[in-house]
Amino acid sequence: MPELANPRAERVKAVRALAGRSVRQRTGRYLVEGPQSVREAVRYAAGQVREVYLTEAAAERYAEIVDDAQGAGLSVRLGTPEVLDAMSADAQGVVAVLERRLATLDDVLASGPRLVAVLANVRDPGNAGTVIRAADAAGAHAVVLAGESVDPLNPKVVRSTAGSLFHLPVVAGVELAPALAALRGAGLAVLAADGGGEHDLDDLQDLATGDGPAAGTPDLRAPTAWLFGNEAWGLRPDDRALADAAVRVPIRGRAESLNLATAATVCLYASSRAQR
Known part of the structure; x- marks a missing residue:
């Protein structure tokens, strides 16, 4: 039987409050909502999971979530549907509380990365989460959120990653210029995705399959x-100047542009295929 039945209980309020950034920073914890994300958190980040709640x-x-959680020695609690709804409107009957723990740029550099996505001042949670998911799918080794980018542990970002947040290192809270300098120092070229870029992505893909550029x-x-x-204005001129080159994704139809997540997916897969 559910042991949590009061949607106004202090424990329930504490979980719900993790939707706020100030609470996440103060408590050092964050919220993961829905079966897909919680399943991946339990499987790939069990050391961060403090509690799992289900109807x-x-x-x-x-x-399988219950089995994996119990197998990892995690706390699993049953609550009524009203309790889970009070914890999160997007819970779908499953919620977890995790320790706020992200990778550092030094961690990423020590792993010898070959493909990294860097987001500069990306503020939309859905876009940021989708880029993390695309980077995971393309086999990237890390995602870095720099400048005034959204908190990657924002519930909307976490949901948008569909569990990919727990598959690859995600770095946040770094300034763009020193982060790019560190990546370049580790042997990575920095390519800016920009609609006015001097290089065409298709041309670069052709060269990568031939004798090389x-x-x-x-x-x-x-x-x-x-x-x-950024989703609205793209790269600031000063930020674009930090790159070694700017690359445009060709648009052959009448669309004015591609949104951030789509452009990022195309670019990451182009590198992924060339490196493969």
Whole structure:
């Protein structure tokens, strides 16, 4: 039987409050909502999981979450549907509380990365989460959120990653210029994705499958940090100038532009294929 039945209980309020950034920073914890994200958190970041909450129906439907959590010695508690709804409107009957723990840039550099996505002042949670998911799918080794980018542990970001947040290192709270300098110092070329870029991504892909590009032309086969800008205004001129080169994704139809997440996916997969 559910042991949590009062949606106004202090424990329930404490979990719900983790949707706020100030509470996450003060408590050192954050919220993970929904069966997909909680499943991946339990499987790949069990050391960060403090509590798992499910409705009785969700515990039966997603028995693998309960099994994995109990196998890892995690606290699993049943609550009524009203309790889970009070914790999160997006819970789908499953919520977890995790310790706020992110990778550092030094951690990433020590791993010898060959493909990294860098977000400069990206503020939309859905876009940031989708880029993390795309980076995971493309086999990137890390995602760096620099400047005034959104908190990657914002619940909307976490949901948008669909669990990819727990598959690869995510770095936040770093300034853009020193982060790019550190990546370049580790042997990665920095390519800015920009609609007005001097290099066409298709041309670079063609060169990567042939004898390789001429000197001074980006080589997609080489270790690369892709730099992506804000959803509304793209890369600031000063930020774009930090890159070794700017690359445009060709648009052959009548669309004015691609949104951030789509452009990032195309660029990351281009490098992924060339490196493969």
